[in-house]
Amino acid sequence: MPELPEVETVKRSLEPLIKGEQVINAKINYPNLLKNSSSEKFEEKLEGQIFSSICRRGKYLMFNFDSSLKMIVHLGMSGQLRYEKKNTDPKKHTHVFLELDSEYELRYVDVRKFGRIYIGTYDEVINESSWHKLGPEPLSKEFSFEEFFQVLNDYPKKKIKAVLLDQHAIAGIGNIYADEMLFRSKIHPRSLSGSIPKEIAKKLYKQMREVLKLGIENHGTTLNDYVDGLGDEGSFQFSLKAYGREGQECEYCSQEISKIKVAGRSTHICTNCQVKYC
């Protein structure tokens, strides 16, 4: 579910709601979500903590408190963080309850249980998650085209789609947005990263930033179950040009969009428009 735009939307929806709120009770009932802590320690560390802010890096969220404690959450494929009233029935597959000093609580819901939660000091959570190994933030001002082009050339023989999906190369891009940016820049996903001409890479850089920005502006893509902290769906699914459109017309040339497998992931392309550089 959640790629950079969805995770950013969750952050933006949640931060104003929980800022300054105190956790008066913490409960986790699926311990495997915790990668560096027992359930008991997790609950114990959180109780009494006051939320101060949330920051996002790639697809990770870091929760800050009025103390040195940090909590990192990765939503995996189907994770949701929901701000809900305590007296409401939790959705099925709710694994974590952070009861706040109000009528609300922060709940973590995850059908497939691929999510991960880390708790501890900054150094602990950074090192125990993969946060410290993440590549550059694709939307940051400092991430110039020259730097992007360098990343492509750091993996010269790797397929461009695999590079875009590699969180160590660039942080935050997932299967949907990778297909969208490749479609819009008319690059075949099996192109070798190091073989893409500079002028073409420039298009990809521009579309990478454009697509992610549009994703955020549209509050993410809701295909199945993605929602933000308030349970609201995104709307970028209505603007997708490639992902999930197999059999439909390419908006540039009217040929049918096809679905293939690249880097082990389902991939949507127009074989007529997207050029393969090898």
Next chain:
DNA sequence: CCGTTCCTGGAT
């Protein structure tokens, strides 16, 4: 580089 694995549920 690929396949497998962690899970559940919806579609076919």
Next chain:
DNA sequence: ATCCAGGAACGG
């Protein structure tokens, strides 16, 4: 019954 799904670590 089988395949597939927005992620990513791991082993060969």
